[in-house]
Amino acid sequence: MKLSARNQLPGTIKAINVGVVTAEVVIALSGGGEIVSVITKKSVESLGLTVGKKVYAVIKSTEVMVAID
Known part of the structure; x- marks a missing residue:
């Protein structure tokens, strides 16, 4: 599958x-961090998501904010 989203994190x-x-x-994430996504329960079921399954976190956004303390 090809996507237009540039941020595809395995x-x-x-x-x-x-x-x-x-x-x-x-x-x-492969680099050591974590990312959390909130999706529908139906999507979890239809994608067959289970702990340990390899997936991609796909981020498509027109705006990314950066903050510092």
Whole structure:
């Protein structure tokens, strides 16, 4: 699959916390960090997401903010 999004971060699912409608998916990135995505419970099911599965965190945004202390 090819996507127009430039930010495609490979990783492995570390945890899935399922709620009534949505699920929080924690992805351990290859570089050592983590990223969390909130998606629908239905998407978790239809993608067959499970802990340990290799996935991509795909970030498509027109704006990225940078902050410092």
